Structure formats: structure tokens, C-alpha cells
Amino acid sequence: MMTPRLTVWGLEGIPEIVAGDDLVVRIGEAVDAAAHNDPDAALRDGDILVVTSKIVSKSEGMQVPASEREKAIADDTVRIVAERVHPGGVMKIVETRQGLIMAAAGIDMSNVPEGVALRLPEDPDRSARALCAGLRQRLGVDIGVIITDTIGRAWRVGQTDQAIGAAGLQLTDDLRGANDANGRPLHVTVAVVADEIAGAADLVKGKTSGIPVAVVRGLGRLVRDLDGPGARTLARVGDDDMFRFGSAEAFRLGYEAAMAELGEGRIAASTKQRQD
Structure with missing residues (x-):
């Protein structure tokens, strides 16, 4: 059995992006230049491009x-x-x-x-689909694309990158129903591989290096057609959001509910007195 191996590198040579720039062209040129200097850097089927949302926003004129x-x-x-x-x-x-x-x-x-x-970006998933489709056509390889942005976590210090847009790849690894290494069944484990890839790519992109795109190789099993779900499907919304309200909202809603219940109790008591 082959030992699992993951390779991540930053894609250098992408110029400062301005409104109207075609990212398919700019990234494609950087890929061609990297492959000219190092044939192993030429993109292959199954590679995943991880793109910082900032250059997507710049190209789309979101300033x-x-x-x-x-x-x-x-x-x-x-x-x-x-x-x-x-x-x-x-x-x-x-x-x-x-x-x-x-x-x-x-x-x-x-x-x-x-x-x-x-x-x-206005619609990160739409941007990811357009970029993935364009690069697949230009480069002649089946790749996936993830658009990332930095986010803080409620119970952890600092920030990390997460997927806010995605196309051409499986976003989660649903392990429910499988067994762990000790043979015990897994009931709730769903690995969000899109976010894990985003975090890994940020280690070579960083915030100060001027490298907005990374290549991740070794996860070809995740690359799919372009018609799969986007990163928006990863968000917990509505009743699935266990922490939907901040403290101020929660206090206000609790207060209003208590006052409503108190008011109903007074009405019920007054009605009972009249009946008696």
C-alpha cells in the first residue's frame, strides 16, 4: 500500500491584480512559467488550486x-x-x-x-466555477478550485483560512457508518476537507508573502465534475446553527419571551377571577 503523501507549494509570478483582470489568464501564465522552470510544477489531473479571495475580489472590482x-x-x-x-x-x-x-x-x-x-466576491462559488472551468480548458487538466478567506474561531485564538467558494471537488469526507482504526462505528464524523485544504495552502501563501495561489497535490480522489455543491452548502443555517444568537440578542429574546409569558399569566389569572 502506498504511503499517503500531500504536496503543497505556492504559485509565484502572479502580478498585482486590478479590476477587470482575467484570472484564468494571470494564473495560467504563472502555471506555464513555473512548469518551464520545473516540469514537476506543471499541473496534473487531480491537482487543486487554492486561491485567496482577495485577488478574486480585486479582479471583480469589489473595491x-x-x-x-x-x-x-x-x-x-x-x-x-x-x-x-x-x-x-x-x-x-x-x-x-x-x-x-x-x-x-x-x-x-x-x-x-x-x-x-x-x-x-459577490458569489464565491460562481467565481470558483468560472475559474475552474476556464483553467481546465486552458491547461487541459481536470483540477479543483477553492477560494479562501481568513476567519477567526469562536473558541480558538487567532485566525485560519477556510473555503468560501469551491468548484470541481468533493468538499467533505462523510465517514458516518464507517469504522475507526479500532473497529468502532463512526456516527457523526464528517471531515470538511475543503477547509482543511484551505488551511494547508495558507501555510505556503501566507499574508505577507505576496503569493495568492497555492497548488495542492495528492488529493485527486476529491476532484469531481463542476456541477457539484459549492462551499455555501458548508454553512450551518437556521435551526442547524446551535449558536445562532449573540449574548445581546439572546438576552433580548429571553426577556421578550419572559414578558410575554408573564403577560399571558396575568390575563389567565384575571379571566379566572372573573369566572369565579
Whole structure:
């Protein structure tokens, strides 16, 4: 049996992306240049390209003036999940139009020109499908594409990358019904491999290296047709979200429910007195 092996490397040579740039062309040129210098870097069937959302947003013209950042956050917010006051203002954790739970609706001012803020792609899954289809045609290989963004975790310090858009690959590894290494049945284990790949790729992309794309090799079993589900299907929504409300929302809803119950109790007591 072959030992499992995963190879991850950053794709260098991608220029600064501006609105209107064709990412299929820009990434394809970088792939061609890398393969010219190292034939092993030529993309193969089963490779996965992991693309930082920032260059997708830049190419799609999602820049706004920094002075309009708060308005952009409000425009991109479906609901406020939690708020916390800090010395610099109020941090808002919100649900975005894309179905993500993120600080400041994912609107960022790092790695962009001075005075500019950058919104997330309008539809990351649609962007991933277009990029995957275009690169498959240009390069002649069946690859998968993941678009990533950085996110904090509620119970862990710091941030990591996660998949916010995806195309051409299986996103989860559902192990329910299988047995673990000791023969015990697995009942709830669903590995979100798209997020695991996103985190692995960030180790070679980073936030300060100027490398916005990584190649992941060794997971060809996950590469699929383009008509599969996108990363939006990974979000817990509605009743599946066990932590849907922030503390302020939870307090308000509990208070309103208690007052309603108290009011109903008074009405019932008054009715009983009249009947007696």
C-alpha cells in the first residue's frame, strides 16, 4: 500500500491584480512559467488550486473607498450575530450575504492600496466555477478550485483560512457508518476537507508573502465534475446553527419571551377571577 503523501507549494509570478483582470489568464501564465522552470510544477489531473479571495475580489472590482467601509459592512450584512466594544470602536460579527459568519462582513483593508477597502466576491462559488472551468480548458487538466478567506474561531485564538467558494471537488469526507482504526462505528464524523485544504495552502501563501495561489497535490480522489455543491452548502443555517444568537440578542429574546409569558399569566389569572 502506498504511503499517503500531500504536496503543497505556492504559485509565484502572479502580478498585482486590478479590476477587470482575467484570472484564468494571470494564473495560467504563472502555471506555464513555473512548469518551464520545473516540469514537476506543471499541473496534473487531480491537482487543486487554492486561491485567496482577495485577488478574486480585486479582479471583480469589489473595491470601495475606505471612508465607505462602515456602509459596505452594513450593506453586506444579513444579521448581526455579536458585537463587542473595544478601544478602536465596535467589532461586529455578522452573517454576510454569502452565508458566512465573519468579522466586519469580511471587508478588509490589508494587502490593498492606501484608502481602499475590499469586499468579498459577490458569489464565491460562481467565481470558483468560472475559474475552474476556464483553467481546465486552458491547461487541459481536470483540477479543483477553492477560494479562501481568513476567519477567526469562536473558541480558538487567532485566525485560519477556510473555503468560501469551491468548484470541481468533493468538499467533505462523510465517514458516518464507517469504522475507526479500532473497529468502532463512526456516527457523526464528517471531515470538511475543503477547509482543511484551505488551511494547508495558507501555510505556503501566507499574508505577507505576496503569493495568492497555492497548488495542492495528492488529493485527486476529491476532484469531481463542476456541477457539484459549492462551499455555501458548508454553512450551518437556521435551526442547524446551535449558536445562532449573540449574548445581546439572546438576552433580548429571553426577556421578550419572559414578558410575554408573564403577560399571558396575568390575563389567565384575571379571566379566572372573573369566572369565579
